[in-house]
Amino acid sequence: MGWYKRRLAKSLWVFHVSGSPCNNCDIEILDLLTPKYDVERLGIKLVGSIRHADVMLVTGVFNQKIAPRIKKIYEQAPKPIFVVAIGTCTSGTCCFKDSYNIVPDREAVIPIDMYVPGCPPKPEAMIEAVAKLIEVLNG
Amino acid sequence: MSNTPGWLAFAVLVFPGLLFSGVVGLVIGWVDRKVSARVQYRVGPPFFQNFNDFFKLLGKETIIVQNSVRSLFILAPLIALSSTVLIATLVGLSLFPQLGITNRYGDLIVIMYLMMIFSITLILGGSATGNVYSSLGAGREIKLLLADELAFILVCLVAVIKAGYTFKLDAIIAAQQSNGMFFNSVSGAMATIVGLLCMQAKMALPPFHIPEAETEIVEGPLMEYSGPLLGFWKLTQAIFWVVMPFVLIALFLGGFKWQGIEILWSLLKYIVIVVLMILIKNTNPRIRIDTALHFFWKILAPLALLAIILAVLGA
Numbered sequence: 458m459g460w461y462k463r464r465l466a467k468s469l470w471v472f473h474v475s476g477s478p479c480n481n482c483d484i485e486i487l488d489l490l491t492p493k494y495d496v497e498r499l500g501i502k503l504v505g506s507i508r509h510a511d512v513m514l515v516t517g518v519f520n521q522k523i524a525p526r527i528k529k530i531y532e533q534a535p536k537p538i539f540v541v542a543i544g545t546c547t548s549g550t551c552c553f554k555d556s557y558n559i560v561p562d563r564e565a566v567i568p569i570d571m572y573v574p575g576c577p578p579k580p581e582a583m584i585e586a587v588a589k590l591i592e593v594l595n596g
Numbered sequence: 597m598s599n600t601p602g603w604l605a606f607a608v609l610v611f612p613g614l615l616f617s618g619v620v621g622l623v624i625g626w627v628d629r630k631v632s633a634r635v636q637y638r639v640g641p642p643f644f645q646n647f648n649d650f651f652k653l654l655g656k657e658t659i660i661v662q663n664s665v666r667s668l669f670i671l672a673p674l675i676a677l678s679s680t681v682l683i684a685t686l687v688g689l690s691l692f693p694q695l696g697i698t699n700r701y702g703d704l705i706v707i708m709y710l711m712m713i714f715s716i717t718l719i720l721g722g723s724a725t726g727n728v729y730s731s732l733g734a735g736r737e738i739k740l741l742l743a744d745e746l747a748f749i750l751v752c753l754v755a756v757i758k759a760g761y762t763f764k765l766d767a768i769i770a771a772q773q774s775n776g777m778f779f780n781s782v783s784g785a786m787a788t789i790v791g792l793l794c795m796q797a798k799m800a801l802p803p804f805h806i807p808e809a810e811t812e813i814v815e816g817p818l819m820e821y822s823g824p825l826l827g828f829w830k831l832t833q834a835i836f837w838v839v840m841p842f843v844l845i846a847l848f849l850g851g852f853k854w855q856g857i858e859i860l861w862s863l864l865k866y867i868v869i870v871v872l873m874i875l876i877k878n879t880n881p882r883i884r885i886d887t888a889l890h891f892f893w894k895i896l897a898p899l900a901l902l903a904i905i906l907a908v909l910g911a
Contacts, residue, residue, distance in 0.1 A: 461655045467648040495638040497629070500645055505814030508659060508822040511652070535657040535822040 466594035472510030478517030482544040612688025621834035653827030663726040672721030673828040690765035722817025733816015737807040744797035750900035754787035755847040769851035777850030783906035803880035
């Protein structure tokens with residue numbers, strides 16, 4: 458499996474799920490693909506369909522309305538799939554921690570492999586997260 | 597070598613069929629991504645990127661959509677891949693006569709049919725999923741097929757007429773290698789330009805990526821495909837990077853010669869066509885389906901017809 462994981466590490470296709478974010482993280486994710494950062498040199502491609510994805514980027518707070526939908530999208534993905542939580546909202550619920558409709562246990566909804574805190578996280582931080590994921594895959 | 601079953605299997609599976617066209621196609625796919633990246637002031641992916649993508653897709657889970665027509669959903673990419681490999685083999689046998697396998701299996705008509713089969717499998721595969729976006733993409737693929745097929749057939753006829761009314765690829769290439777390539781005449785040059793744009797539409801490259809519009813209907817017919825089946829689609833699209841320029845070279849640019857300085861000239865023909873396609877791809881936005889129909893039926897098809905008339909008159 459080592460050979461396959463190295464292939465996987467070199468071609469991570471990313472699908473982006475907005476789970477009720479404020480859009481800041483989403484804009485930063487799009488910044489990743491601009492010529493300045495250019496993640497295509499690491500083999501990363503933004504795809505439009507979850508069926509093509511290897512990595513699922515989730516932004517926003519998990520509230521009771523969006524959690525079942527995120528779970529559904531996760532179940533539609535072909536395995537193996539990695540979930541990266543982008544932003545402070547997804548990592549630690551941020552200022553919404555006392556909100557009435559929040560889902561406190563996010564890992565019960567979908568297994569999250571990695572958290573990238575920041576409000577929003579800089580593109581450099583996200584690239585570092587992906588690099589760490591690649592490191593893990595390479596063993 | 598001769599036309600024994602063993603050598604024919606070699607031709608289909610290794611050279612110039614599956615292995616050769618697949619490897620060259622994936623490499624050219626990398627050239628495409630790299631040149632596109634450089635046009636956009638980016639660095640671009642590493643050399644083995646497309647191979648990594650393909651092998652990665654082979655190891656992923658295949659999800660068969662519950663509401664889909666199961667057999668069609670699975671068969672469509674396989675038929676598409678095999679028909680594309682057949683085109684590569686047929687064109688390759690004529691372009692590489694050094695193999696010693698005489699091409700008595702298919703002429704230009706078979707190649708036109710096989711190209712259409714690819715589009716039809718894309719339509720069937722897309723509509724088999726039951727997804728709204730996929731069916732939209734399939735519908736657009738039908739319209740695009742209607743648009744480009746007329747111009748493409750007229751373009752093929754120009755080469756047929758100039759080679760002395762023969763549909764045999766060998767004869768078309770032989771006529772050019774003895775009398776100079778068809779591109780050097782007025783009708784040949786016109787047909788080459790129209791043909792290049794038809795290839796662009798057949799490969800669904802920008803500005804004609806209407807069926808697959810990623811930002812609009814998320815890759816259309818391919819949307820519900822995952823794992824190895826998606827990998828076969830991607831491999832098919834990669835092989836088209838070999839097939840389409842080869843057909844154009846065989847029809848109008850005089851085929852290949854593999855002695856002395858002619859080797860460089862042969863490679864140059866292929867690379868120039870590929871880079872031209874990539875540059876057209878990168879400098880044009882996606883057009884609407886009605887604009888595409890208008891462009892192919894009212895501008896390119898009359899141009900191709902004019903080229904036919906000129907070819908009959910001998911220009």
